Amino acid sequence: xxxxxxxxxxxxxxxxxxxxxxxxxEEGWESIPDDEQDAWFERFKWYGLYHQRAxxxxxxxxxxxxxxxxxxxxxFRRIVEIADEFSRGPAENPVFGNGWIDVTTRQAxxxxxxxxxxxxxxxxxxxxxxxxxxxxxxxxxxxIVGCPxxxxxxxxxxxxxxxxxxxxxxxxKNEAHSNLPRKWKVSVTGCDEGCGQGDxxxxxxxxxxxxxxxxxxxxxxxxxxxxxxxxxxxxARDIDVFATPEQAVDVAGxxxxxxxxxxxxxxxxxxxxxFLVDEWGPEKLRETLQDDYVxxxxxxxxxxxxxxxxxxAGDADGKHDHVGVHEQNDGNYYVGLNVLVGRIGVDEAYDxxxxxxxxxxxxxxxxxxxxxxxxxxxxENLETLRSEPVLEHYSPDPxxxxxxxxxxxxxxxxxxxxxxxxNRQVRYARWxxxxxxxxxxxxxxxxxxxxxTASCAQPQIADVSLRGMKTRKDGEPVEALDIGLGGGLGExxxxxxxxxxxxxxxxxxxxxxxxxxxxxxxxxxxxxSFREFVLERDDEELADLVEPEETDYEDPxxxxxKRTWYPYAEDDDLDASPAPARADGTPIPSDD
Amino acid sequence: MTIAVRTxxxxxxxxxxxxxxxxxxxxxxxxxxxxxxxxxxxVLLEGFFDVDVDGSVVAASTVGQCLECGTRDSIDRLxxxxxxxxxxxxxxxxxxxxxREPDAxxxxxxx
Ligand code: HEM
Ligand code: SF4
Ligand SMILES: [Zn+2]
Numbered sequence: 001x002x003x004x005x006x007x008x009x010x011x012x013x014x015x016x017x018x019x020x021x022x023x024x025x026e027e028g029w030e031s032i033p034d035d036e037q038d039a040w041f042e043r044f045k046w047y048g049l050y051h052q053r054a055x056x057x058x059x060x061x062x063x064x065x066x067x068x069x070x071x072x073x074x075x076f077r078r079i080v081e082i083a084d085e086f087s088r089g090p091a092e093n094p095v096f097g098n099g100w101i102d103v104t105t106r107q108a109x110x111x112x113x114x115x116x117x118x119x120x121x122x123x124x125x126x127x128x129x130x131x132x133x134x135x136x137x138x139x140x141x142x143x144i145v146g147c148p149x150x151x152x153x154x155x156x157x158x159x160x161x162x163x164x165x166x167x168x169x170x171x172x173k174n175e176a177h178s179n180l181p182r183k184w185k186v187s188v189t190g191c192d193e194g195c196g197q198g199d200x201x202x203x204x205x206x207x208x209x210x211x212x213x214x215x216x217x218x219x220x221x222x223x224x225x226x227x228x229x230x231x232x233x234x235x236a237r238d239i240d241v242f243a244t245p246e247q248a249v250d251v252a253g254x255x256x257x258x259x260x261x262x263x264x265x266x267x268x269x270x271x272x273x274x275f276l277v278d279e280w281g282p283e284k285l286r287e288t289l290q291d292d293y294v295x296x297x298x299x300x301x302x303x304x305x306x307x308x309x310x311x312x313a314g315d316a317d318g319k320h321d322h323v324g325v326h327e328q329n330d331g332n333y334y335v336g337l338n339v340l341v342g343r344i345g346v347d348e349a350y351d352x353x354x355x356x357x358x359x360x361x362x363x364x365x366x367x368x369x370x371x372x373x374x375x376x377x378x379x380e381n382l383e384t385l386r387s388e389p390v391l392e393h394y395s396p397d398p399x400x401x402x403x404x405x406x407x408x409x410x411x412x413x414x415x416x417x418x419x420x421x422x423n424r425q426v427r428y429a430r431w432x433x434x435x436x437x438x439x440x441x442x443x444x445x446x447x448x449x450x451x452x453t454a455s456c457a458q459p460q461i462a463d464v465s466l467r468g469m470k471t472r473k474d475g476e477p478v479e480a481l482d483i484g485l486g487g488g489l490g491e492x493x494x495x496x497x498x499x500x501x502x503x504x505x506x507x508x509x510x511x512x513x514x515x516x517x518x519x520x521x522x523x524x525x526x527x528x529s530f531r532e533f534v535l536e537r538d539d540e541e542l543a544d545l546v547e548p549e550e551t552d553y554e555d556p557x558x559x560x561x562k563r564t565w566y567p568y569a570e571d572d573d574l575d576a577s578p579a580p581a582r583a584d585g586t587p588i589p590s591d592d
Numbered sequence: 593m594t595i596a597v598r599t600x601x602x603x604x605x606x607x608x609x610x611x612x613x614x615x616x617x618x619x620x621x622x623x624x625x626x627x628x629x630x631x632x633x634x635v636l637l638e639g640f641f642d643v644d645v646d647g648s649v650v651a652a653s654t655v656g657q658c659l660e661c662g663t664r665d666s667i668d669r670l671x672x673x674x675x676x677x678x679x680x681x682x683x684x685x686x687x688x689x690x691x692r693e694p695d696a697x698x699x700x701x702x703x
Contacts, residue, residue, distance in 0.1 A: 003598075004598045034610060034611065035609070035610040036610070037610060037611075038598070038600055038607050038610050038612075041600075042600075054612065054615060230639070268602065269602075269603070269641055415601060415604040415605065415612075415615060415616075416601070416602070416603075416604045416616060416617065416639075417617065418617040418636065418638075452617065452638070453638060453639075454602070468617075469636065469657075470619050470634075470636045470659055471659050472634060472659055472660070477619050477634065477659070501662060502659060502662070562615075562617055562618070563618075
């Protein structure tokens with residue numbers, strides 16, 4: 001039997017949802033009939049609106065997806081203005097205040113505490129500068145990710161920005177591809193550093209060369225079926241197809257249509273294409289694509305550049321991210337700024353928008369490491385840009401523990417989460433920076449924290465992977481983390497292996513400190529990277545090196561942040577929740 | 593009376609009569625033997641993958657992990673609450689729960 005979600009999508013999905021959102025916005029939150037809420041919330045996701053968790057009813061998360069993370073001049077500022085006006089909650093976050101933007105691991109922006117009544121106005125303001133929330137959530141083409149400096153990068157072999165934009169223009173609001181069995185995540189890489197993270201996407205285009213009719217053509221190899229969620233991580237698999245830049249959109253459309261027709265619509269937990277690739281194998285997928293979904297002869301895979309991939313590759317040298325000052329292909333510079341856990345308060349965001357306009361072209365790009373990049377900065381402006389006060393906090397030269405930190409949304413807003421994430425990761429990064437010496441030669445150290453197995457913070461591709469759990473400590477249930485080690489991308493990507501489970505959250509900084517101390521003492525020499533060190537050892541040996549321990553680190557979120565309406569509210573009890581609320585913020589009394 | 597039950601948001605919720613009622617990621621206390629050998633077993637539920645109704649009892653199928661011994665397994669039809677006078681009343685995760693015996697299915701009425 002088809003799931004309820006499939007029935008709702010059959011009834012109404014895609015662009016038809018817009019008029020309904022406008023209608024509900026006009027009539028107010030209370031006009032959504034109680035017995036239709038489940039169906040409408042599911043549909044709203046297609047327009048980038050995700051209903052927040054229990055205790056926060058009537059408030060939405062809104063996601064805005066610029067392809068490849070490229071925000072043209074003016075677009076970043078517009079998002080900040082929208083956050084300033086519409087993204088204010090009924091309580092304050094102690095670290096971030098009230099009003100901010102979140103840069104996500106898929107090069108999107110998330111806003112929280114959005115009122116349905118404000119959505120039409122927000123849509124207008126976004127569209128006015130060419131932005132949109134279309135298909136940012138829901139069962140369709142999500143934001144297309146890729147090299148964040150595509151088109152400007154000295155390492156580029158093929159123009160990933162052009163393809164990401166083509167795919168975006170072709171497959172957003174495209175009726176034939178609007179209703180897929182599940183989310184559809186696409187990545188385009190054009191450089192020899194591998195920074196598109198193709199291996200963890202449903203569909204990946206990766207730079208390659210191929211001899212066709214005696215001529216060397218630059219284009220893309222195609223991989224399918226990567227993803228991290230649900231304890232079932234998969235690397236995208238090589239389907240032995242090379243696509244010229246001209247063919248790439250047709251190949252993408254063919255694979256998306258194949259997924260639409262053959263993906264599992266009975267069982268949402270088996271729906272992602274990674275499971276279809278498991279079942280069919282890459283050969284059958286290629287055959288079906290050739291026979292039924294493209295009308296030209298597919299080329300076999302070309303020569304790829306994976307050998308050179310340095311991004312998050314775990315080598316002791318090489319470029320691992322886009323933070324810092326780097327020369328572009330036109331002689332200007334791009335400047336990557338560190339955004340701890342991806343969150344920027346509204347006031348500082350205005351300062352950043354000013355700085356990007358004053359010293360660069362005003363373009364701001366988003367990276368898959370939750371950071372931002374200013375592009376087109378002339379050499380003579382570098383000095384003055386670096387002296388801007390806002391760059392003290394959003395630094396092009398951050399401490400490795402700040403630079404390597406990624407955290408998902410967590411219990412603050414997400415109903416799947418088991419633990420508090422962003423504020424905790426900020427505290428971890430501070431404590432580690434102040435108390436732990438990195439071993440000689442270690443300049444990159446990635447720590448990713450996800451609140452549950454959905455893995456939005458991509459924990460499995462970090463040096464230290466943290467995943468939300470619970471444990472019992474002194475007889476009380478407390479928030480805890482599983483600790484995994486040795487994940488990363490590069491030529492031979494590797495998922496972290498979960499070596500130590502259920503460590504109370506207040507003992508995690510001590511565990512990382514001890515782990516690094518043991519690594520420094522036991523590594524072969526100072527050129528051995530952490531990832532190499534982990535690869536050489538089995539899980540038991542590694543578990544012995546972790547040694548969780550209480551330190552002077554204090555964790556204010558140990559006790560069940562999930563059972564609150566907002567973990568940081570003065571009275572955080574679910575019964576004290578001001579939600580659901582009307583457009584002006586006054587609570588709506590419940591009828592029981 | 594028909595009771596509409598479903599899982600929502602990728603297993604984050606059990607919805608009963610179109611209202612989000614039981615949330616995932618809570619710790620449930622289960623009696624010995626039904627999940628692992630711990631007494632009692634404190635089991636963190638990591639995701640609901642199915643739900644149905646047995647008479648007046650709403651039972652969820654889920655994946656969980658024991659916080660003491662680390663056993664990770666699926667649980668078939670864990671009772672998460674019941675209908676009383678047409679209203680859903682959730683069970684307290686901290687109160688000791690036992691799984692339904694298989695023969696309880698005889699009066700089962702799946703939605
Ligand atoms: C309120 C609930 C949720 C919030 C706030 C949330 C937040 C996020 C964020 C910020 C990202 C990166 C951004 C992007 O897509 O642009 C992300 C990605 C992701 N989300 Fe979620 N998410 C939620 C629910 C879910 C659910 C229900 C699942 C799956 C069952 C899920 C699985 C993932 C995965 C696997 C990734 C990234 C890793 C990958 O690319 O495979 N998330 N989510
Ligand atoms: S990883 Fe889990 S907790 Fe974190 S945002 Fe994603 S779904 Fe929520
Ligand atoms: Zn046990």
